[in-house]
Amino acid sequence: MSDDEERVYSESEAMMVDEDEETALEIAALQQADLLPQPKKTFANRKDALAALVDEISQSGLEWIQRCDITSAAPIVVDSIENDLERELKFYEQGLEAAIQAKRLVQKAGVPFARPDDYFAEMVKTDAHMARIRQKLLSEQKGIENAEEAKKQRELRKYGKKIQQEKLKEREDQKKAVLDKVATIKKRLRSGDMGEADDFEVDIDSDDGDASIKPARGKKTKGGKPTPGSKRQRKNEKFGFGGKKRGMKNNTAESSADMSGFSVRKNKSPSFGGVGRRKPATRPGKSRRQRGH
Template sequence: MSDSEREFEEENMLVDDEEIALEIAALQSEDMLSQQKKEFINHKAALTTLVEEISQKNIEWIQRCDITSAEPLVVEKVEDDLDRELKFYQQALGAVIEGKKQILKAGVPFSRPEDYFAEMVKSDSHMAKIRQKLLDQQKSIQNAEEAKKQRELRKYGKKIQQEKIKEREDQKKAALDKIATIKKRLRSGDIGEGDDFDIDVDSEEDSRAKSGPSKKGKNGKPLPNKKRQMKNAKFGFGGKKRDLKKNTTESTDDMRGFSVKRNKSTGFSRPSKNSKAKRPGKAKRQRIN
C-alpha cells in the first residue's frame, strides 16, 4: 500500500470518529432527553354547547327513527349462546313493536298495499329461464322416482312370477307322484272298496281317447302339426343330405337315362366303310417308320 493511500484512509477514519462523537453528544443533550408532557383539559362548557348543536330533540321522530329500549339488557349466563341470543331477540322485538306504534302515530303507511308491484331487478326472460330450469329439475326428479318405482315393481313382479312357477311345479310333481302311487297300488290290487281318491287314475287315457286318434302317414308314423306341414311344403323337408348322389346297385343297372347322342358316342358297333379312318397316334407312326 502506498503512502498516499494510507493518508487517505487515516483522514476518513478521523472524519467518521468526529461524526460519531457529535451524534452521541446530541443524543445525550437535555433537549432530546426531555419529554413533552400532554395536557388533558375537560372543557365542559364547550362540550355542552356542541352537544346542544348536534342534538336532534327538536326534530320529529319519523325523521330520526331512533328507539331506546326501556328495559336494560341483562344476561345472566354470558357463556350461554342460546340465552344471550334470546335476550337480543326479545329486545329487538320490543323495539320493533314500539317503532310500529310510532310510525302509525305519525300517519306514515307501514304495510305494503296489496296492489303494489315492485320493479324486478332481473328481466322477465331471465326469470323465465330460471323457472324453466326449476321445472326441468322437478321433472327429472319425478322421472327418476318413477323409474325407481318401475324397477321395484319389475323386481316384485318377477319374484311373484317365480314363486307362482315354483308353486305350479310343486303341485304338478305332487300330483304325478300321487298318480304313480295309485297306479302302482291298482296294479298290485292293494286298493280296497273304501279307498277314496280325488284323482282320476285314467284321466290321461280318457283325455287321449277324447282327443281322437292321431293321423298317421304312409310309414305308420304320426303326422306333424299343421304349422310344421306348411313349413315343409314351403321350404322342403329336412333330413339327411349326405350321400344323396351316391350310386347304388339299382341305379348302376338302370340304363334308362343313358343317351348315346348326349354322351357323343357312336355306340358299340364297328365303323362303316364310308367312315374316314382316324390318323394313328405319334408313337404308332414312329414304330411304323
C-alpha cells in the same frame, strides 16, 4: 475537504445516530418499567357544552315517524361478556323488541309499510333472463322427480318380480304334489290295492300325466275296479283301448276275398271313373252363348 476528512465526518455522524437510537430505546424501557415519571393525562368534563350540543342536535320536537328512533326498555345485561352465545341472544331479543315496537308505532301513524300484492319492483335482470332461470330450475326439479319415479319403479319391478317368482314356485310345488299323488293313486289302481282311491275318479290312461282327481259320483265297480267316467268312455269309443295300431288297415286274404261291399252300379258311376249316363248340362256351351248374344 479531503477524502480522509469526509470519511472521518461520516463515521462520526453514524456514531451519533447510533447513540441517539440507543438513548431512545433506554428511555422507552425505563418508562415501560415505571422508573421514569409518566406524563399526566388531563380529562375535561364540560357538561354545559355537552348539554348545549345535545339540545342543538335533538329532534324531540319532530314526530316519531320522522325520527324513527327506538329505545330499548331494558338494558342488556350479561353474566360474562366473553360468552358470545349469550351476548348474541341478548342482541336478538333487543332487536325483536324494537321491531315489534316500531311496527306498532308505524301502524299508529297510519303509514303503510308492507309491500302490496300487485307491487312490481324494478329488477336488475331482464324478464327473459329470469324466465330462462325459472325454466332451468323447473327442468332440474323435473329431472329430480323423474329420477325418483324411475327409482321407485325399479324397486316396484324388483318387488313384483320377486312376488312372481314366489308365486310360480308355489304353483310348481302344488303341481308337483298333485302329480305325485296322482302317480301314487295310479300305482294303487294298477296293483289292485284301492286303499283311499275308491272315492276318486282318476284318468289312469292319460299319457301327459296331467290327470285330474274328482270325487266319485257313486261307487261303480266292475270286477273290483271302478268303471271309467263318461269322458274316458267317450275317448275309449273314439280312439279304442290302446294296443297295436300299426298295420290295422292292411289288407288280408279274407278282406281281399270279401266282395260283399262291392257294387257294380256304384263303380260304373262317373264320380268313380266309370262310363255311365251323364246328367245334361244346365249351362249352354261357349258357342251357343256367343250365338245367343
